[in-house]
């Protein structure tokens with residue numbers, strides 16, 4: 001393919017970098033411009049709350065590609081540059097230094113921003129958020145000093161930061177308005193498993209508790225909670241979810257609804273514009289509805305899928321949602337998408353922390369989570385995707401391989 005076309009990607013992180021790589025791999029030999037607001041070349045965020053945060057691995061372990069890759073693949077990497085304006089009629093993008101770039105195809109991979117708390121004391125020093133490698137460095141410096149940290153929010157980021165801080169020997173209090181950690185995604189039963197894991201590690205958990213204010217002179221010294229407690233601390237980490245970065249798209253008149261709205265081919269409402277990763281709310285062929293996934297594997301795979309569609313491959317993105325988390329010595333993977341009304345069946349005893357949990361609607365598996373059990377993602381995803389009808393007894397029996405359940409014809413009971 002020899003072309004003088006220019007494909008521009010806004011957001012130089014996992015989705016954007018993998019998309020740029022894919023354009024080249026698929027033979028696109030026009031101009032590829034990758035624009036990133038951060039000064040760091042594209043890197044992966046999962047280590048920022050885990051081994052990188054704890055100082056167990058260095059910066060070189062987090063990058064998506066080595067430094068030479070971009071020049072070798074003739075990808076114009078513009079770091080420290082923010083796209084500030086977009087005209088989808090003239091197909092022009094404006095950068096913060098005034099440069100205007102004309103594109104033939106545009107991919108938006110702007111990711112998400114941590115949701116900020118707006119309570120008294122929110123601007124005090126020592127109230128930290130975690131999204132970027134700089135945030136992780138700042139947090140690591142605090143962990144190095146030790147002391148007491150209050151973590152606000154027991155979602156994935158909060159739970160992982162709490163685990164890393166405990167592993168570094170800090171006194172950790174986790175404040176969460178829900179009745180168990182991770183309740184929104186995992187529900188009460190599995191959330192209770194994570195509550196016990198953290199309790200066993202010495203995390204003090206204040207569940208069913210909201211935060212009302214941060215108090216201190218220059219820096220935060222204590223957290224005031226809804227039940228009137230005052231928690232003394234050296235610093236605070238807030239992990240209360242993220243908001244997709246949709247401002248640029250919205251200002252350009254592109255449809256936005258909990259992310260940039262894209263179809264199965266990851267095309268946005270404006271011609272020649274695509275979106276992928278945390279920022280994209282994509283129509284999912286399997287679910288028949290839009291799904292926005294804020295996880296590593298989605299950025300890793302959706303970026304390349306968008307790139308293929310930018311060069312006319314027309315392939316629907318239909319991977320099932322998948323994510324992983326590591327806390328202490330407990331690793332987990334989750335596939336699928338459970339709704340709160342789905343029931344849970346266990347294979348193995350959750351108390352042993354080596355088990356699989358399945359969520360079911362009727363007798364069909366909608367999601368599964370393997371905890372310290374490995375190499376089951378493929379059969380688990382096939383169970384979900386093929387909507388195999390399963391028998392609870394066999395599903396919970398560790399002696400029945402998941403592959404065997406999958407092989408039973410759709411409609412029959414495995």
Ligand SMILES: Cc1cc2nc3c(=O)[nH]c(=O)nc-3n(C[C@H](O)[C@H](O)[C@H](O)COP(=O)(O)OP(=O)(O)OC[C@H]3O[C@@H](n4cnc5c(N)ncnc54)[C@H](O)[C@@H]3O)c2cc1C
Pocket residue numbers: 010011012013014015016035036037038044045046047048049081082083084109110111112130131132157245248276277278279293294295296297299322323324325326
């Ligand atoms: C601390 C942490 C730990 C995580 N751990 C896990 C995990 O264990 N498992 C898991 O599955 N997922 C995890 N995730 C989630 C995963 O990292 C994200 O899903 C992934 O980073 C999304 O990639 P992305 O490329 O879509 O967006 P992002 O990584 O958010 O990148 C978007 C980039 O676009 C840039 N940008 C935004 N606007 C503009 C603009 N106008 N102009 C130029 N550039 C712009 C941003 O600066 C940013 O660099 C974690 C995330 C964090 C923060």
